[in-house]
Amino acid sequence: MSHIPPLDPMVAARKGFRESEERLKRFWKTVDVVEGEGGWAVTLDGRTPKTPAHAKLVLPTEAAARLVAEEWAAQGEFIEPGTMPATRLASTAIDRVSQTREPVADEIAAYAGSDALCYLAEFPTPLVEQQAREWSPWRDWARDLGVPLEPVEGIVHRAQDPAAVARVRELALELDDFALTGLATAVPLLGSAVLGLAVQRGALSGEAAFDLSRLEEAFQEGQWGVDEENAARTAARRAEAMLVDRWFRALELS
Known part of the structure; x- marks a missing residue:
């Protein structure tokens, strides 16, 4: 979604965040989460890293903070931003979505229209x-x-009831910044506001929703086979859907 572009994970916690083409080495030994003002902070050797906008990496629940902390703990000699999707979600929620809630909700609702x-x-x-x-x-x-x-056969666009689209926007705005970020990630991934809301509300797992979103693609694969490139892309998208599911569930736990 245009209002929440992907953010690189935090890579220079002691000096704030900065973009770099160089691979950055892991500079911490211990990772933990600590309850404090505003929620649960991730800590690296006792210090809280900051987001790209220089806000502290603090999440609303211990479970969500531990999900992020797991990614930091799993880093090897070098930091691999691509292996830190929950960290990206957290920084996006703190830096971007908190400042653009209504435009983000508008974009989520637009998916209900198609x-x-x-x-x-x-x-x-x-x-x-x-x-x-x-x-x-x-x-x-x-x-x-x-x-x-209302469904339609074929690919010709059919306008939906504006009240239904407005209801999706309303449901999105009921969420806090962190859950709204998850929904804004899930909906375009699945191509469906319905499936995104179902995952957010725990009615569907992320993996089940992903499978539902690609029925036609899977049918074609059954007819014609799957090449390695498409298989890798599908696996990556499936993993993202499963991570967003974990994100929502972690936000529900106090």
Whole structure:
């Protein structure tokens, strides 16, 4: 989403964050979390690292802080930013989403206007039947949430009820900055506001939602096979969906 571009994890905790083309060596021995003002802080050798905007890395729950701390503890000789997705989520929540909540909610709601679960295949019959069987219950779930979305066959855009789109925006704005960041990550990943909300609310696991989001892709793979590049890309996206699920669950634990 344009309002929350990915942020590099914190890489120079003692001097604040800075971009660098050089690989940075691990400079700490111990990682812990400590309860303090505003929540739970991650600590490296007893000191709290800072976000790229120089805010302290403090999260609302101990479980969320430990999820981030696990990434710091898992670093080897050199820091690998790509292995720190929860750290990126935390820094994005603190630095960006806290300042752009309404635009972020607008972008989440826009996905409801063209939700992937509403665009059904016209053929072949097995895929049509699978989408009807596996997607319809989640459109019903969304309707119970106050988000009635109407499906259409084919790829021609069909405008949804503005009230349904507005309801998604309302649900997004009910979340705190950290959960809103997770939702803003899940929704474009899945191509669906419905699936994103289902993961955020614990109705679906991240992996199950990811599988639902790619029914047609998986069907085509079953027909024509999978190349290594696509398999790697799918595995990376699946891992991201599972991480976002862990993020939401960690935010629920006090």
